[in-house]
Amino acid sequence: MEQYVMKGGTPLIGSVNISGAKNAALAIVAAAVMSDEDVYITNLPDVNDIHVMLEAIKEIGAKVVRPDRHSAIINGSTIDNLVVDYEFIKKIRASYYLLGSLLGKYKQAEVALPGGCDIGARPMDLHTKGFKALGATVDEGYGLISAKADRLVGTHIYLDKVSVGATINIMMAAVMAEGRTSIENAAKEPHVVDVANFLNSMGAEIKGAGTDLIRINGVDHLHGTEYSVIPDQIEAGTFMYAAAATHGEITVMNVIPKHLEATTAKLLEAGCRIAEGDDLVTVSAKDIELQPTQVTTLPYPGFPTDMQPQMTVVLGLANGVSTVTESIFENRFKYVAELNRMGAKVKVESNIAIITGVDHYTGARVDAPDLRAGAALVIAGLAADGLTTVDDIKYIQRGYEDFTEKLRGVGASIEKVDDERALKKFVFQVS
Numbered sequence: 294m295e296q297y298v299m300k301g302g303t304p305l306i307g308s309v310n311i312s313g314a315k316n317a318a319l320a321i322v323a324a325a326v327m328s329d330e331d332v333y334i335t336n337l338p339d340v341n342d343i344h345v346m347l348e349a350i351k352e353i354g355a356k357v358v359r360p361d362r363h364s365a366i367i368n369g370s371t372i373d374n375l376v377v378d379y380e381f382i383k384k385i386r387a388s389y390y391l392l393g394s395l396l397g398k399y400k401q402a403e404v405a406l407p408g409g410c411d412i413g414a415r416p417m418d419l420h421t422k423g424f425k426a427l428g429a430t431v432d433e434g435y436g437l438i439s440a441k442a443d444r445l446v447g448t449h450i451y452l453d454k455v456s457v458g459a460t461i462n463i464m465m466a467a468v469m470a471e472g473r474t475s476i477e478n479a480a481k482e483p484h485v486v487d488v489a490n491f492l493n494s495m496g497a498e499i500k501g502a503g504t505d506l507i508r509i510n511g512v513d514h515l516h517g518t519e520y521s522v523i524p525d526q527i528e529a530g531t532f533m534y535a536a537a538a539t540h541g542e543i544t545v546m547n548v549i550p551k552h553l554e555a556t557t558a559k560l561l562e563a564g565c566r567i568a569e570g571d572d573l574v575t576v577s578a579k580d581i582e583l584q585p586t587q588v589t590t591l592p593y594p595g596f597p598t599d600m601q602p603q604m605t606v607v608l609g610l611a612n613g614v615s616t617v618t619e620s621i622f623e624n625r626f627k628y629v630a631e632l633n634r635m636g637a638k639v640k641v642e643s644n645i646a647i648i649t650g651v652d653h654y655t656g657a658r659v660d661a662p663d664l665r666a667g668a669a670l671v672i673a674g675l676a677a678d679g680l681t682t683v684d685d686i687k688y689i690q691r692g693y694e695d696f697t698e699k700l701r702g703v704g705a706s707i708e709k710v711d712d713e714r715a716l717k718k719f720v721f722q723v724s
């Protein structure tokens with residue numbers, strides 16, 4: 294079994310290049326099949342979720358060429374199957390984006406009901422509400438969702454809840470619908486904007502992405518394009534919080550600082566120093582005492598739920614009592630028991646974590662319960678005294694490119710090991 298093993302207690306210092314945004318790239322790869330011409334995507338993160346999505350589109354007949362590990366040329370003209378197998382869906386929830394893209398292009402699609410990180414009930418009612426409003430018949434049963442339409446016709450869709458997935462999926466289904474569609478109470482996340490920009494570069498007519506009202510003029514066909522994915526704000530945030538927790542200083546490079554505003558605001562409240570450049574942000578927590586604060590996760594531009602576990606790890610080392618309120622997903626505190634085994638004092642009451650800061654964490658063997666919580670436990674391990682091993686790293690590998698290499702680049706003592714012998718070798722080397 295693969296594990297991360299690390300020796301903590303060293304401030305992380307240096308700079309790290311941030312990869313393309315996983316969540317934007319997943320939707321962009323799914324949307325790319327909507328053209329019958331070559332679509333050249335660059336700045337793709339080399340992570341497992343993207344590999345699975347590329348396999349999924351190959352499986353339905355799309356051509357995929359990989360000029361290098363960060364780019365793909367996708368051609369959807371050869372698609373001959375509109376059924377996306379459970380094999381892919383159980384690995385990545387985001388393969389539901391193929392429902393929107395295939396329905397939009399072929400007026401028909403069938404996708405198994407999604408799996409993904411278990412962070413609470415993750416219904417798809419808003420996605421299907423949108424597809425139905427556009428004129429599709431949607432059936433759910435036997436673990437499948439199928440959507441079918443003779444014609445898709447533009448309409449006004451109000452989303453009862455802000456949902457990234459539903460906004461993107463409906464946007465994809467609507468770009469080739471007849472007439473005008475508006476999506477009200479749309480998600481404003483940077484990756485929603487990125488997917489809209491990508492579709493527009495293929496000839497779609499989408500306006501207002503990044504606001505809560507997206508307007509789409511249907512077009513007949515989408516042409517080829519060349520497009521670079523935006524940087525990953527959550528990967529950047531994870532390294533920034535690693536600097537804070539270890540009292541180090543890290544510069545995240547190749548980022549869009551505007552996308553990191555909520556993340557940096559909370560670091561400032563915690564007492565860290567921040568310096569921003571055009572495409573970089575430096576976080577310094579050298580020689581400071583971390584201060585407690587209050588955080589509530591909210592849709593963008595609020596504090597991202599995908600940074601919630603990392604925030605708890607930082608505040609667990611602050612001088613006082615903090616609260617972290619999770620308002621998006623109800624089951625996102627599963628890591629707390631593991632963190633407490635490392636000496637943290639966190640109590641969860643309903644959707645609020647009450648965190649009493651401790652002076653330091655102590656190394657332990659812990660389990661990564663999901664992607665972001667797994668990364669947060671690695672940060673805790675790097676801040677902790679002694680050795681930590683993190684199990685179940687398959688979750689972390691879904692979303693962080695070269696995680697150990699990048700962490701070693703800022704001075705971390707961390708290794709990926711796959712057997713007892715390699716683990717013992719690491720322990721011997723660091724002791």
Ligand code: UD1
Pocket residue numbers: 316317319387414415416417418419420421454455456457458459480598599621622
């Ligand atoms: C995406 C991200 C995920 C992030 C989340 C919130 C991807 C691949 N994943 O997930 O990393 O944590 O946004 O920023 O981009 N909801 C419904 N009905 C629906 C859809 C959603 O009630 O049909 C609810 C969800 O249960 C949740 C809230 O809406 O409470 C937000 O979920 P949503 O924004 O859809 O998250 P995802 O797109 O699944």
